[in-house]
Amino acid sequence: MSAGAKDWFRQRASAVLLIPLSAWFLWAGVSLAGADYATTKAFFGQPLNAAAAVLLAVIGLFHTQRGADAIISDYVPGEGFQKLLVLVSKVGCTIGALVVIWAVVQSF
Amino acid sequence: MSKAKQRPLSPYLLGPYYRFEFPTVLSLSYRFTGIFMSLILAPLACLWMLMFALGEAQFNAMQAFMGSFIGTALAWLAALVMSYHLFGGIRHLLWDSGRFMSKEEIRSTGVVTVIATLALWVFVLWGAS
Numbered sequence: 001m002s003a004g005a006k007d008w009f010r011q012r013a014s015a016v017l018l019i020p021l022s023a024w025f026l027w028a029g030v031s032l033a034g035a036d037y038a039t040t041k042a043f044f045g046q047p048l049n050a051a052a053a054v055l056l057a058v059i060g061l062f063h064t065q066r067g068a069d070a071i072i073s074d075y076v077p078g079e080g081f082q083k084l085l086v087l088v089s090k091v092g093c094t095i096g097a098l099v100v101i102w103a104v105v106q107s108f
Numbered sequence: 109m110s111k112a113k114q115r116p117l118s119p120y121l122l123g124p125y126y127r128f129e130f131p132t133v134l135s136l137s138y139r140f141t142g143i144f145m146s147l148i149l150a151p152l153a154c155l156w157m158l159m160f161a162l163g164e165a166q167f168n169a170m171q172a173f174m175g176s177f178i179g180t181a182l183a184w185l186a187a188l189v190m191s192y193h194l195f196g197g198i199r200h201l202l203w204d205s206g207r208f209m210s211k212e213e214i215r216s217t218g219v220v221t222v223i224a225t226l227a228l229w230v231f232v233l234w235g236a237s
Contacts, residue, residue, distance in 0.1 A: 030235040037164040096154040103161035
């Protein structure tokens, strides 16, 4: 597979995985709206919710970064500025995923 | 200039190339909802998880913000945005598999996408209330 085909496939594969994970996110949002700390801790203490949160963060932020890449190359003029913004998006998505993993680990 | 650098730009500038119509609005909305989730929803969700990890006092402050007018409005908007990007994404995946590519189907799947989006949004808001 060429680099472009690989990129295309990864974006779509992450999209497919995000269909059930988005549904979980909406359900989690409804469940945790106004929830107190103990309830939230118990929520992420359940293995299925913990796994869904980690998978959503990793796959969702991967998908976010691929999307950001496409938006940046479509609208941002100048190769240097493009590269800088792509780097910023990669660092941001990585930090976000690490934060979520750390938070989920904390609730065990 | 090398051959690779002479590739044409995608005609995203509506201008003289495309008329502004229903599929245009859906296409722009799909991009906009992706950008909204990248710049607002994902950072907000990560911040929420960060505050949860930092402890009870920080988490309570975050929940108080989410319960405020701005927090609630953000959550409602995020549910609409995510719902649209979800169904719009399924529509794109179907296109990627070669289905629903005719002009009529682009319109009809667009209508279905909007209806499904609003239905899921109402369902989520009803669940949260």
